[in-house]
Amino acid sequence: MDNALDPKMLPRVLLFIAAVAVGIFCAAQSAVFAQGVEHRFSQSERSDAFRAISTDMRDGLVAVGGRDSDGQDGAKAIVYREDTIxxxxxxxxxxxxxxxxxxxVALLRLAEGDYVASGWVRLHEVEFDDCFVVRFRTDGQIVWKINLGGPGHERCYFAVRGATGDLIVGGRRERKEEARQPARGVYWHLNPETGAALDPSGREVGATGGRRSAFQSAVALMDGGAVFAGWVTDDTRHADDAWAISVRPDGTTHWEWRDGGVGMNLANAVIARSDGGVLIFGYGTRQDGSTTSGLVAAVGREGKTDWLKFVDAGDIGDDKFFSGVVMDSGQIIAVGGTxxxxxxxxxxxxxxxxxxxAVLTSRVFDDVAESRLYSAGVTADQRLLAAGVGERPGGKGRNGWIVTLEPAWPDLRTPKAMVSTSTDLGKLQAGTKGIKVTKTLAPGGAERYSFEIITxxxxxxxxxxxxGDSDLALMPSDDAVPISSNNSGEAAELIEATLPPGRHMIEAVGPAESPSKFHLILRARPAASPSSDAISLEATWEEDERKLVEHGLELLGYDPGDPDGIFTGATRSAVRAFQERSGVPATGWLSERDRFGLAFAAGNAAAALGDAAALRATRAAEAPDAVKQSNSDNDTWFNGEFGPGIVHAISRTARGWTYRGQWQERIPNGMGALADGDREWIGEIVEGSMQGYGVFRSRGKTLYAGEWGRRGKGFGHMGYGVNLANKAPVAEIWSEGEVPDRSIPY
Structure with missing residues (x-):
C-alpha cells in the first residue's frame, strides 16, 4: 500500500504551501459553554477595572484596563496576564x-505574538485627552507607544488589524474650539512595526444629519474597508441613537445604519458575521422610555437590518450589553451589566x-456586587472568559474581574422549566446487571431519574x-455538590461515585436545538482492575505519546484534563468512558487493543473535521469576495478567505499537489486535506506538517486510520493505526522504518 508521502516531496510541498500565504488571515471562534464558574480578581489595593481580554491560550490570557491613582502617581493603564495554568x-x-x-480599553493579539492595546492619556497641564496606543510583548516589554491627537479631545476605543496588515485604531474626537463643541468619529492607520501613523491627522467621519457622533468599536472587512459602530446625537430630543457606518478602503461611505428614537441608545461593539454582515451589541430604550434593554442587531453587508432584539436581564431596570462573541454553532453570546x-x-x-x-438563556452574577462585564472571548478548549469590574470578597472598592465558564454550561443550555418530573428506577443493588433506560428527549428537554441504595x-x-449530544449529572441525597459529565458529540458520559444509603437523583440533559436519544445504565459494583499488561504498556510511553492519547480522547469528545502528558483522575475517567463506549472493561488503563481502537477512532474523527475544513475552504474559494493570488505563469495558487486568525483556503503547487483546509499565521495549520491525484491525507496539520491523527484514502476509500507524523525526512504513519487495505484489517505500530514495527490482526 503506497500511502506514505514521498520523504523528498512532502517537505517541499508543505513548505511551498506555507510560503505562499503571506498576509492571509481570517477569524474563527468556538462553541457552547459550561457548568463550572470561576471568579478571579486583581489583588490591587487600588480600584481598577479590566476593559478588554484576549483568550489565546498559547500565552494564557491577557487583559488590559485602568487603575486609580494612589494619591502620588496618576491613574495608570494596567496589563494583566495569566499563564496557561x-x-x-x-x-x-x-x-x-x-x-x-x-x-x-481595547486589546488585539497580533499574529507575531505581541499585543496592541489602545485607550487614552492625559498629560500634566493639558485640558484634553489624547489617544494612546501601545505594543507590548507577553513578558511586558514595550515595543512602542504613541500618543495620537491634536488640540482637541481624542479617545481610542478600538484596535483592529486591517486587511493589508496595518493597524486601525480610533474612537472619538471633539474640537473644543469649534462652536457648539461637535464630536466626530476618528480613526488612524498605523504601521504595526513602529507605531507610526500613516495618516497623522486621522480620518474624521461624522453621521449624516448629526452634529455629534463617535465610534465605540470597529471591525475590519476583507475588502480593505471597515465598519465602525457608536452613537449619534438626535438634536431634536437631545439623546443618542445607536449608529454604524461602513467605510470603503478609499474612505468613502458604503452605508449607514441607525436605531433609536426614544431615550438613550448606543452601539458598544461590532463584530463580523460569516456572511459578510455584522453583529452590533449595545443598548436601547423601549417605547415607554423608562429603562434601557440590551440590544443585539444583525446588519447585512448592504446595511439593512436582518433582525434586532431587545434583551432584558430580569425585572424592570437598566440592562446594557458592552460586547459579544459568536460560536462555531452560530450561537451568540452577549456580555454586559444590569x-x-x-x-x-x-x-x-x-x-x-x-x-x-431568539433569547435562549441568560445569567446575572448577583453574587458579585457593583460589577459589569466589558469584554468576552472563547478559548481553544471552549471556555468562555469575560472581563470587567466588580467588588472582590473582602476587598475595598472595585477590582478587575475575570469570570470563567467551563464548556457546556447547563444554565445556558436548558431552562429549568424544561426538566420533567423524576422517574423512580427503584433499588440499585450490587451483584446485579444494573438498570438500563432508553429515552428520547424533545429539543431542550431533560429527564430526571431517582434511585435508592441500601448500603x-x-x-x-x-x-x-x-x-444528539446529551449530558449527565448526579445529585447525591446528602446535598453535596452535583457531579456532572459534559463530554461532547458521540462520547459516552460517565459518572463514578461512592454514595451513602438513601435516595439519589440522576439527570440527563439534551441539546437545546434538536431532539436526542440515549441509553442510560446504572450499576453498583467495584471498579474494574487494569491488567498487568496494560500497566506495563503505559509505563513505556514517553510524554509525547501520553499527550497524543489525551489529544485523541479530546478529538472523540472526552475531557482528559490538561493535555500535559500527566495522567490524572480526569484522564482515567475519560479513558473509562471511552472504554464503556467501546464495550470493553472500563479500567481506566488502555490495553494495546484499546490503544489501537483509540487511534483508529481519533483518526476518523480528525478526518471528519478535515473534510469539513476542506469543504469550507472550497466554498471560500468559490465566494465572490475570495482572495486569489497567482504565480508568474498566472496560475492561481491561493484562493479563499482573507482576515485575521484562522482562514480556510485552497492552495495548489506547480507539481499538482492540492491543500484544502485551515491556515493560521501564513502556514497550513489546523484541519485539512492534502491531495496528490486520487490519493488524499485528511486530518490534522500542525504548522505545515502532518501531526496528530488522520486517515489516508485512495480513490475515496479509507486505507489507513490512526496516528501520523514525521518519519525520516518525510511524513506518514507514525505510532498506532489500523491498515484497512486488505480484506482483514491489521493493527500496526510504526516508527522510523518503511514497514511497521509490529502488525497484528485487528
Missing part, C-alpha cells in the same frame, strides 16, 4: 511620561441568543448517546 504571570502599570492618567430599579448595585450579565436573535455503594452512571 492560571498563575498570574504579569501585572504591569503602563503610562506616558508626564501623564496625569492613562487607560487602556441594574434593577429596586437595587443600587449593578451586576455582570451574560446572555445567549440563537442565530436568529454504601460505588455507583456507575453511563449515558451512551444514540442521537
Amino acid at each position: 492560571g498563575h498570574v504571570a504579569l501585572e504591569l502599570d503602563i503610562s506616558q511620561q508626564n501623564a496625569v492618567s492613562t487607560t487602556l 441594574k434593577e430599579k429596586s437595587e443600587r448595585s449593578e451586576h455582570g450579565w451574560i446572555a445567549q441568543l440563537g442565530q436568529d436573535g 454504601p455503594q460505588r455507583v456507575e452512571a453511563v449515558l451512551l448517546p444514540v442521537d
